[in-house]
Amino acid sequence: MRLAGHPSFSRLVGDALAARGLGLRELCRQAGMDPSFFSKVLAGKRNPPSDEGALRRLAEVLGLSPVEIIVAAGRIPTDWKALWSDPDLLSRVHALAVRAVSPRPVRKASFVA
Numbered sequence: 001m002r003l004a005g006h007p008s009f010s011r012l013v014g015d016a017l018a019a020r021g022l023g024l025r026e027l028c029r030q031a032g033m034d035p036s037f038f039s040k041v042l043a044g045k046r047n048p049p050s051d052e053g054a055l056r057r058l059a060e061v062l063g064l065s066p067v068e069i070i071v072a073a074g075r076i077p078t079d080w081k082a083l084w085s086d087p088d089l090l091s092r093v094h095a096l097a098v099r100a101v102s103p104r105p106v107r108k109a110s111f112v113a
Contacts, residue, residue, distance in 0.1 A: 009048045009072040010041065016062035031057040048073035 017027060024042070028035040033054060040046040049055055055073055059066040070077045076084075084090060 009069070009074070010044060012064070012069065012072045013042060013058070013062065016064055020062060022061070027058070027061055030061045033058070050075065052078060 017024070022030075024039060025035050027033075028038050031054065033049070037046060041048050049058075050073075052070060052075065055070050055075070056066045058064075059069040062069070067077050067079075
């Protein structure tokens with residue numbers, strides 16, 4: 001499930017490439033990635049890299065937040081380990097998430113004829 005407001009990985013990378021004026025080959029050269037593989041990722045034929053180090057290098061070259069690109073790739077940053085190792089924190093985050101997506105009660109409108 002993609003969160004509303006979060007662009008897909010390929011759109012995020014494509015927009016950043018355009019903003020930086022970088023081509024695919026130059027991005028891959030600077031990030032130490034294979035251009036053929038990454039071309040398929042951007043075309044939606046392959047999944048984004050699973051290696052967090054590669055995603056962090058991409059973020060650095062593109063001037064993006066590492067967390068933003070890691071999450072867009074469908075991963076959870078290792079920095080967030082506390083989220084799944086601290087039951088109290090996980091419970092609070094879950095409660096906030098449920099509250100954020102729960103439908104708000106609808107008030108009945110009163111009509112005066």
